[in-house]
Amino acid sequence: MKKNYLLMLVVTAAISVQAQENPCPTVSGIRKTNVVNNGNGTCTGTISMNILNDVSNSNPKSVRVEVIAGGSTSVAVVDQCFLASTVAGGASYSTAPFTIPCGSVITVRVTRHTASNGVCQGGTCGNTIIIQESPLPVAFASFTARRNGAAVLLNWQTSSEQNNSGFSVERFANGSWQEVGYVASQAQAGNSDAILSYTFTDPNTIKGISQYRIRQVDLDGRSKASDIRIVRGEGVLGKTVIYPNPSLDGKVNVVFEDATTARNVTVVDMTGKVVKQWRGVTGNNLQVENLPAGIYSLRIIAVETGEQTVEKFVINKH
16 A cells, blocks of 8 residues: 555656646747848748747757748748747747748747757757738728719728738729729838828719729738729719619629618519518618519618618619
């Protein structure tokens, strides 16, 4: 009985010591910082991170950081070793600048090593973290487009910007999106956490409907488009515009007079049957899809006032 008790103590002590050592570095807050487009397809930047646990309680007392561009077979473009008697948990570290092809997926490999004569030697264990590129490093707080005589005035605000070069203003014409202007970012070095306001005026005398979007462009050349805003043509009267009318694919877009009024919208076919219905619609654009060929009525009732309007449109299918 006494022998078994002593054995239990030895095992418990061994488990306790193993749990305290925690030899692998645990990291968080890994991020790509200070990225600059070199103009030749390459980008230069640094990697910063936080090391959560102390790694000084066993012989290896250094942390090696490798930054790899692309897949696992790519060569490390940075091989940096933090050498110290203690790699303190909670401390922040940054790599030296590295250069990689712009838009590369970045892998960060963090490994615990042995420090010997100021050199990292022999990895023992570690972890690998892939930095996922942000799909849209700009957060739009608002985006509006409205006609002002023979021009269209576009306004947008951003609540944050990261690595942002500027904004390409695009209008849909002749079956494709075309740039009609460019507005540079107001963010210092492309980064900001403050509300920033932008405006652009597009000379536009198109009689029909115009579609606009803002394409945000990164410093590394990548881009992402915003939502689409629709503006009625110059001189177009009436509170509601339906296009295309007639439609050849069973789909039409409805442009309302303003984006603040709540509406109940109903689509009725030639027999008086309700085929589509929406309640409390806000915004200035509604898309109606999957309609068979025929003549339809679009009934719109303003929720607050009860005012009703009716518009006709035609679906022709080949």
